[in-house]
């Protein structure tokens with residue numbers, strides 16, 4: 023039995039803001055104070071805590087990189103001045119040991135680094151540069167960073183701790199294999215790992231696999247909050263070498279997870295094979311001399327947070343994305359058209375949850391095709407949620423417009439959403455509201471929306487939510503309210519009536535689109551699954567329908583490119599995840 027010692031660790035699940043270096047450093051000071059108060063010897067923050075994540079092309083600006091480097095050094099001094107010098111602080115930031123890579127002649131071994139600093143007694147005692155750089159999905163890290171190849175092992179309270187960053191945990195045979203060779207007791211992995219449905223289960227399995235690979239306890243800390251189209255869900259956790267989850271933090275909430283770890287002291291583990299990691303990777307050792315403190319009177323146990331259900335998780339992701347987009351971009355209020363239909367109803371309920379009903383402005387803009395029940399349902403929703411409700415009928419504006427410009431058919435139908443867009447933009451300019459675009463993923467996919475009409479808006483809260491899931495979320499939110507003994511926010515009639523754009527007499531979505539039960543799986547197969555025509559047909563979809571739907575999706579690329587960002591919840595969102603040419607003659611052949 024190896025000799026062991028106890029290390030009290032704190033994982034700080036914070037919500038940093040891209041570019042707000044001082045505000046983010048303030049978070050480190052504040053949360054380190056809490057960690058020290060709780061008796062933690064080591065506190066770990068997320069990937070790029072100091073700069074926010076992702077910083078994208080800010081990395082190309084020397085001024086930004088220099089500010090990040092200076093901020094981490096200043097933070098070390100500030101921590102010591104605040105009496106927090108004894109706590110070992112681990113934080114992510116952007117470093118550089120050479121200029122950004124601008125062309126093929128750039129030095130492949132030097133440049134900007136996705137970095138981690140270990141801070142103690144007023145200085146950065148060591149720095150680790152991320153080894154595995156993700157370059158798929160929403161990530162472009164090969165564009166920005168140079169990979170590091172030195173695993174940093176720091177001896178803290180007699181325990182050897184290795185440090186890694188996010189993607190390092192996603193690949194076998196990397197820094198975790200090297201950590202095994204180094205015989206460490208603990209690997210800390212700091213993350214900016216964006217939310218996507220079911221990813222929490224994948225991550226937990228991954229942390230277990232890496233703990234086995236390193237033969238060490240692994241502490242995984244993730245940030246929370248929204249950044250443009252990404253949402254970070256926290257869900258920090260610690261797993262021991264045998265794969266047992268020791269503690270797990272909540273999803274979508276700032277939190278300090280404090281836990282006592284019993285770990286082998288340095289040199290106590292039998293020597294392991296050292297050739298399992300990347301051949302270029304070496305190990306550097308640092309010893310941190312810590313003050314001897316009396317053992318704490320009580321054990322710290324972070325507990326295991328109750329996991330959220332799939333729909334609860336999606337709801338929280340949408341609320342978090344919307345709330346942080348509004349807040350971090352300096353808005354207080356939002357405005358959108360409330361039709362009585364399910365999409366804008368869901369946006370209303372999400373907005374009320376995200377920023378409070380008093381900050382939400384919903385505008386009913388009936389035309390002569392708007393049914394009485396739509397207006398009633400919109401007014402009912404406003405009453406149920408307590409949001410601000412305005413009515414601006416558009417018939418007279420339509421008449422004035424059509425008195426001058428002669429249009430018919432689709433051109434005429436599109437005038438209604440465009441007048442509504444004009445009204446919303448006017449209210450936004452006048453009152454400083456952020457305009458929300460209430461389109462869902464099925465609509466974005468098929469182009470079932472009017473450009474510069476119902477697509478207007480600065481943020482699209484349900485852009486990555488398929489229509490069938492819109493219904494499921496509406497039901498979930500109502501059931502949640504009922505469970506809590508609160509008023510259900512969404513009128514039942516809004517959920518049960520057939521969806522309609524109400525742009526002409528008796529119009530229904532199914533006049534132009536297949537029923538959503540059939541349409542959504544085809545869209546998901548083509549967009550999320552990247553299946554081609556043959557793959558969709560092999561999956562059991564009708565060939566003629568597949569041809570029709572993929573034609574709609576291909577044709578709408580130009581429209582999607584002109585739309586606002588919205589929070590990613592799926593494996594492939596319309597945004598950074600899916601990049602297709604607009605000018606494109608590739609067609610899936612029969």
Ligand SMILES: Nc1ncnc2c1ncn2[C@@H]1O[C@H](COP(=O)(O)OP(=O)(O)OC[C@H]2O[C@@H]([n+]3cccc(C(=O)O)c3)[C@H](O)[C@@H]2O)[C@@H](O)[C@H]1O
Pocket residue numbers: 432435436439465469470471472473474475476522523525534580604
């Ligand atoms: N490749 C390309 N690059 C750039 N622009 C391109 C383009 N191809 C067409 N365009 C332009 O796009 C415009 C046509 O698009 P757009 O004006 O939007 O019109 P369009 O897509 O033709 O019609 C809107 C459709 O959305 C439906 N809708 C509207 C409103 C609400 C809802 C709902 O239920 O949510 C549904 C409506 O029933 C209709 O089927 C034209 O100006 C055309 O020149």
Ligand SMILES: Nc1ncnc2c1ncn2[C@@H]1O[C@H](COP(=O)(O)OP(=O)(O)OP(=O)(O)O)[C@@H](O)[C@H]1O
Pocket residue numbers: 358359360361362363364365366367385386387388389392396439442460461465476521522523524
């Ligand atoms: N009468 C209306 N008053 C206010 N806004 C409207 C009205 N009709 C449509 N809109 C706005 O245009 C968006 C597109 O709505 P439309 O009814 O055409 O289709 P939808 O996709 O079924 O949306 P919803 O389910 O919200 O009705 C709505 O979400 C809403 O923001």
Ligand SMILES: NC(=O)CC[C@H](N)C(=O)O
Pocket residue numbers: 069156161187188189190192213214215216
């Ligand atoms: N920031 C990162 O390295 C994130 C990459 C990782 N694969 C994730 O999705 O969590």
